[in-house]
Amino acid sequence: MGIQTRSRDAKRIVLVEDEGALSLLLESALGEHGYGHELVICKTGEQAVDALEEQDCDIVVTDLRVPGKIDGLDLIKWLRRRAFEMPIVVMTAYSSPDVLRDLRYLEIDTLVRKPFDLDNMVDLISSYLAAPARQLATA
Numbered sequence: 084m085g086i087q088t089r090s091r092d093a094k095r096i097v098l099v100e101d102e103g104a105l106s107l108l109l110e111s112a113l114g115e116h117g118y119g120h121e122l123v124i125c126k127t128g129e130q131a132v133d134a135l136e137e138q139d140c141d142i143v144v145t146d147l148r149v150p151g152k153i154d155g156l157d158l159i160k161w162l163r164r165r166a167f168e169m170p171i172v173v174m175t176a177y178s179s180p181d182v183l184r185d186l187r188y189l190e191i192d193t194l195v196r197k198p199f200d201l202d203n204m205v206d207l208i209s210s211y212l213a214a215p216a217r218q219l220a221t222a
Contacts, residue, residue: 093119094212095138099131099145099158100124100174109144112205120212128153132161140169142211147175147182156182159189170211174199 096113100106106124113122123140125131129151131143143162147155159171173186176197186194193207 093121094142095121095123095140096208096212097123097125097131097134097140097143097145099126099128099143099149099155101126101146101149108201109204112201113208116205116209127151128155128158128161131158135162135167139167142170142172142208144172144174144208147173148177156185156189159186159191163189170214172207172211174204 098106098109100109103126106126110122110124113120123134125134127149128145131145132153134140135143143158145155145158149155153161155173155175159173162169162171170192171189172193172195173191174195174197175182178194178196183194192211195204195207
């Protein structure tokens with residue numbers, strides 16, 4: 084897991100992506116954006132769960148296909164079962180009708196198909212970070 088330090092007011096981004104080159108591109112592009120943030124890069128769903136159990140975040144950006152026992156879809160299900168309400172952006176090069184149905188059911192915020200425009204992705208993440216924080220769901 085890679086972590087950048089942040090100030091008290093900085094936003095925390097959890098990026099779940101096993102392709103090192105894409106993670107580095109996103110890290111660089113987000114850093115160039117100029118606002119302080121903490122980017123936690125996880126290569127597996129298990130690393131993401133560990134990071135999220137340790138500390139909440141402001142947005143999760145995840146690939147659907149990551150190695151390990153917990154893929155992107157399982158991670159989203161885990162987040163929803165625990166009533167996490169942060170925005171979820173899903174990146175994928177693969178999307179069957181069944182997966183799209185599951186993503187709609189899990190109420191993800193945005194689906195981004197790979198390959199994507201890096202500037203558009205940074206703008207998307209920035210727009211979610213600039214929005215007011217969501218409240219935890221209560222039952």
